[in-house]
Amino acid sequence: MFLLREGIAPVILEQEPFPRFHIGESLTGESAQVLRRLGLENEMAKREYPIKHGVKVYGTNATNSWYVKVSSRDENWKLYDNITWQVRRSDFDDMMQKEAVNRGATLRRGQAVQALMRDGGGLRGVLVRWPDGTIEEIEAKVTLDCSGQATFLANQKVTGPKYMGSYDKQVAFFSHVKGAIRDSGTSGENAKDNTLILYHHKFHWAWFIPVDSETVSIGLVTPRADFLEKKQTPEEFFRHDLFTINPELNRRIPALDLAEKVHVVPNYSYQVRGFCGKGFICLGDSHRFIDPIFSFGVTVTLREAELAAPLIRQYLEGKIRETENPFREHQIACEKGIDNLEDMIDLFWEQPFAFATFVHSRYPEEMTDAFAGRIYESEHQPSPAIHAFRKMLKRTRSYDQDDYSIPIGSRYHPERAALWEPNSPVETTEKWMGAR
Numbered sequence: 001m002f003l004l005r006e007g008i009a010p011v012i013l014e015q016e017p018f019p020r021f022h023i024g025e026s027l028t029g030e031s032a033q034v035l036r037r038l039g040l041e042n043e044m045a046k047r048e049y050p051i052k053h054g055v056k057v058y059g060t061n062a063t064n065s066w067y068v069k070v071s072s073r074d075e076n077w078k079l080y081d082n083i084t085w086q087v088r089r090s091d092f093d094d095m096m097q098k099e100a101v102n103r104g105a106t107l108r109r110g111q112a113v114q115a116l117m118r119d120g121g122g123l124r125g126v127l128v129r130w131p132d133g134t135i136e137e138i139e140a141k142v143t144l145d146c147s148g149q150a151t152f153l154a155n156q157k158v159t160g161p162k163y164m165g166s167y168d169k170q171v172a173f174f175s176h177v178k179g180a181i182r183d184s185g186t187s188g189e190n191a192k193d194n195t196l197i198l199y200h201h202k203f204h205w206a207w208f209i210p211v212d213s214e215t216v217s218i219g220l221v222t223p224r225a226d227f228l229e230k231k232q233t234p235e236e237f238f239r240h241d242l243f244t245i246n247p248e249l250n251r252r253i254p255a256l257d258l259a260e261k262v263h264v265v266p267n268y269s270y271q272v273r274g275f276c277g278k279g280f281i282c283l284g285d286s287h288r289f290i291d292p293i294f295s296f297g298v299t300v301t302l303r304e305a306e307l308a309a310p311l312i313r314q315y316l317e318g319k320i321r322e323t324e325n326p327f328r329e330h331q332i333a334c335e336k337g338i339d340n341l342e343d344m345i346d347l348f349w350e351q352p353f354a355f356a357t358f359v360h361s362r363y364p365e366e367m368t369d370a371f372a373g374r375i376y377e378s379e380h381q382p383s384p385a386i387h388a389f390r391k392m393l394k395r396t397r398s399y400d401q402d403d404y405s406i407p408i409g410s411r412y413h414p415e416r417a418a419l420w421e422p423n424s425p426v427e428t429t430e431k432w433m434g435a436r
């Protein structure tokens with residue numbers, strides 16, 4: 001949709017028929033602002049998506065909690081309260097896809113199976129397998145990799161290496177539950193459709209996200225070892241762990257009525273370096289995903305799309321020089337933004353009490369900005385709060401020519417990284433998982 005605004009009519013290649021289940025249901029304040037800029041506010045209201053006023057985090061045993069409201073900034077950078085939405089992704093993604101087509105995009109059902117390289121370097125398109133099994137080359141002046149966790153161009157080694165994070169030692173289990181007890185307020189901390197995060201201990205937590213008037217998305221994130229030790233199926237594990245993870249979640253689910261199968265996502269934490277180049281840009285999960293804890297995934301994807309669209313127009317008009325990486329500035333701006341998130345999330349895991357103090361009293365405005373997804377330089381980032389986190393984590397960030405954003409978060413896992421170096425014998429996530 002942002003490309004169409006720039007006068008570019010894209011071809012969308014999608015392997016799956018929509019609607020289809022997908023995870024990523026809680027939006028931030030800035031996701032909502034992007035949707036408003038796309039003129040979709042009325043459509044969101046019409047679909048009656050649950051309204052999110054903020055996120056409430058319950059500590060171990062639910063003895064303490066803290067709350068961050070959804071906010072926006074006006075043109076004078078003045079903070080004001082706002083709302084965003086919780087979305088059932090099957091419906092939301094279908095709406096977004098149809099909207100793009102209605103505005104002029106061409107949708108083709110098919111799977112990209114191979115990257116096509118230009119003789120002089122750079123990407124010239126992809127080889128596609130259509131549903132009837134035939135294969136065809138599609139040439140493109142610019143290819144956007146929006147393949148999510150499939151990280152298509154990274155697997156094809158068009159990008160730099162893909163580094164796995166040590167949070168790949170966690171596994172997420174999730175489903176939809178009917179009849180869960182919500183709060184009863186209409187706004188603020190006790191609004192009925194807010195996101196709840198329920199902390200158990202480090203790297204072990206649950207989410208509670210209403211997706212319609214009857215159904216709540218419940219997810220459990222747990223260290224992989226805990227799951228393997230119990231020798232249960234994912235559903236058995238989910239049904240049991242749900243009631244032991246935090247008493248507040250137990251209270252809110254008097255009887256378990258599953259409305260969706262139990263889905264599982266392991267190994268979701270990684271970073272792809274060199275994710276932009278001649279003829280290509282990776283967006284969203286196709287180049288980096290840290291941790292689902294504060295619901296930043298969709299925001300980052302939407303915002304990167306908005307940032308990339310005008311650059312793609314300039315590139316097509318020949319206004320950006322055809323260097324080794326014509327989109328290098330964009331790449332660094334995106335990495336800086338996600339680095340800010342990574343430092344915030346790492347501090348939450350490493351020092352949860354200090355983090356809560358920062359939210360409450362030391363940097364309430366800066367933290368409200370970060371939670372809303374205002375993460376870029378033009379949004380006064382890194383803020384004093386992020387600088388303070390870096391100090392506490394004993395971390396510095398450098399963005400020198402070839403040395404930007406070395407993965408250093410608490411998720412970074414040097415032994416795993418080696419598997420993604422250019423000469424590694426392990427080439428795909430699937431192979432890597434098999435090799436384990």
Ligand SMILES: Cc1cc2nc3c(=O)[nH]c(=O)nc-3n(C[C@H](O)[C@H](O)[C@H](O)COP(=O)(O)OP(=O)(O)OC[C@H]3O[C@@H](n4cnc5c(N)ncnc54)[C@H](O)[C@@H]3O)c2cc1C
Nearest residue numbers: 015023024025026111112147148172284285292295297298
């Ligand atoms: C456990 C968990 C919980 C999460 N919770 C939240 C949350 O509450 N809020 C939030 O904002 N984010 C959340 N996220 C993150 C969110 O799911 C993602 O960040 C977001 O969906 C990324 O969007 P995307 O467009 O990059 O990729 P996706 O939404 O994954 O879309 C990728 C698309 O590419 C298609 N595709 C892939 N490969 C090919 C190919 N070769 N050819 C053609 N098509 C292809 C796929 O079919 C898919 O439709 C969560 C993530 C996890 C793991």
